[in-house]
Amino acid sequence: MQKSLRIGQILYTNTLPVYFHFDQSRFEDRIAFLRQVPAQLNEAMARGDIDVGPISSFSYAEHASEYLALADLSVSAKGRVGSIFLFSKKPIEELDGARIALTNTSATSVNLLKIILHKFYGHQVSYVTQAPVLSEMMQESDGALLIGDDAIMAIRQRVPYMIYDLGELWHRFTGYSMTFALWAVRKAVLAEHAELLGEVHASFLASKKMYQRNPEPLIDYVHMHYGGEKADWRQYFRGLQHSFDDEQRAGLEYFYRCAAEQGLLPRPVSVEVWENPDSKNYVERK
Numbered sequence: 001m002q003k004s005l006r007i008g009q010i011l012y013t014n015t016l017p018v019y020f021h022f023d024q025s026r027f028e029d030r031i032a033f034l035r036q037v038p039a040q041l042n043e044a045m046a047r048g049d050i051d052v053g054p055i056s057s058f059s060y061a062e063h064a065s066e067y068l069a070l071a072d073l074s075v076s077a078k079g080r081v082g083s084i085f086l087f088s089k090k091p092i093e094e095l096d097g098a099r100i101a102l103t104n105t106s107a108t109s110v111n112l113l114k115i116i117l118h119k120f121y122g123h124q125v126s127y128v129t130q131a132p133v134l135s136e137m138m139q140e141s142d143g144a145l146l147i148g149d150d151a152i153m154a155i156r157q158r159v160p161y162m163i164y165d166l167g168e169l170w171h172r173f174t175g176y177s178m179t180f181a182l183w184a185v186r187k188a189v190l191a192e193h194a195e196l197l198g199e200v201h202a203s204f205l206a207s208k209k210m211y212q213r214n215p216e217p218l219i220d221y222v223h224m225h226y227g228g229e230k231a232d233w234r235q236y237f238r239g240l241q242h243s244f245d246d247e248q249r250a251g252l253e254y255f256y257r258c259a260a261e262q263g264l265l266p267r268p269v270s271v272e273v274w275e276n277p278d279s280k281n282y283v284e285r286k
């Protein structure tokens with residue numbers, strides 16, 4: 001039997017603050033989760049295999065007429081993001097004419113990289129898309145883009161490449177924050193499941209709030225399951241924003257204008273947010 005709401009979850013640590021304290025027990029069998037990398041979630045959302053969840057902000061723009069964004073949820077950073085890296089055999093200023101391998105897990109960051117290289121550096125670059133395995137990507141390319149936990153694991157290996165953080169480059173050139181993911185809902189779902197969606201949305205916000213009050217249980221969890229140093233994880237999560245306010249909107253909509261200008265999107269879009277009518281009445285369960 002189909003569950004009432006099928007919810008996406010990004011397979012990376014970056015969205016854990018929104019899921020770690022999500023109180024699944026209150027929903028019993030009314031929800032189901034699909035855990036995947038962003039590019040797969042983008043497709044699942046477009047096909048209608050999931051109803052709500054985080055997708056690449058670029059994919060939101062491609063389907064803006066069919067989706068709304070859930071209020072106050074995103075994966076954003078103002079400056080260094082810590083998990084979206086260009087690995088390069090030479091300095092970024094010298095990448096004109098280069099060949100870059102792009103991870104097949106992303107939609108936002110691959111287009112962000114194109115904007116940075118074409119618009120800000122004036123380079124002509126060719127691209128190939130590959131599975132996110134750095135050693136293989138670097139075999140025949142001058143550089144490679146990784147995102148999420150693949151990027152985090154790769155920098156731990158102390159690889160012999162120059163490493164550029166795309167959030168940092170974007171901020172340096174534009175002064176804006178960058179929003180990599182939004183929580184989208186297909187408009188068609190709203191009519192049928194508005195109430196349940198309201199409860200799910202409120203539970204995401206409650207998880208985020210509980211994490212913000214005390215980040216340590218989540219830090220312990222990722223340290224146990226993904227290794228590394230606790231201090232590095234603390235710094236990583238401190239650099240991520242999971243809200244969507246005027247600041248994030250301004251940065252994201254500027255990104256959409258740049259993408260349209262570069263021919264990557266047919267037209268710039270503005271983000272239409274679904275405000276949960278019940279969020280003010282939501283009572284956290286102890």
Ligand SMILES: C=C(O[C@@H]1C=C(C(=O)O)C=C[C@H]1O)C(=O)O
Pocket residue numbers: 010012014038039055056057075081083084105106107108109110147148149180181
């Ligand atoms: C910060 C990140 O944000 C993400 C990047 C995405 C993309 O490039 O399409 C999509 C969702 C997020 O996972 C990351 O993956 O490291």
